[in-house]
Every structure is written in C-alpha cells, then in structure tokens.
Amino acid sequence: MSTIRVPEADAAGWRCACCDCDLVLAPVELEYMGSHFSVELPACPQCGAVLVPEPLALGKMAEVEKLLEDK
Numbered sequence: 768m769s770t771i772r773v774p775e776a777d778a779a780g781w782r783c784a785c786c787d788c789d790l791v792l793a794p795v796e797l798e799y800m801g802s803h804f805s806v807e808l809p810a811c812p813q814c815g816a817v818l819v820p821e822p823l824a825l826g827k828m829a830e831v832e833k834l835l836e837d838k
C-alpha cells in the first residue's frame with residue numbers, strides 16, 4: 768500500500784488544539800470507496816489527533832480517485 772501525499776495536507780503552521788504542539792505529517796489509514804489507503808496528514812505526535820484538511824473532509828480526494836481509476 769502506497770502512501771498518498773495531498774497538496775492540501777501541509778503540517779506547517781498547524782498546532783494541536785489539545786496539546787499546543789506542532790503537527791507533523793504522518794501516514795493515516797483511510798477507507799474510501801471500499802478501499803484502504805494510507806494518506807499523509809498533519810497529526811499530533813503527542814495525542815494522535817489528525818487534522819483533516821477541508822478539501823479532504825469534503826470528499827475531494829482527487830489523488831485517491833486517480834489511484835482507483837488506474838486499477
């Protein structure tokens with residue numbers, strides 16, 4: 768399983784709302800259209816909270832859809 772990088776997921780400038788520490792990019796497993804993917808998203812190294820960028824939350828996962836079409 769390859770890790771997908773999305774341009775919207777940029778850890779720079781984000782802080783965890785709980786711990787106030789800097790977020791780092793970490794592979795997060797997502798299920799999308801019946802398939803599992805590993806996507807790099809900004810996550811808190813302390814509590815594990817994951818920031819889902821708005822375009823992803825809205826379902827605009829163009830990179831993932833491209834991957835599905837290639838199969």
Ligand SMILES: [Zn+2]
Nearest residue numbers: 783786811814
């Ligand atoms: Zn945290």
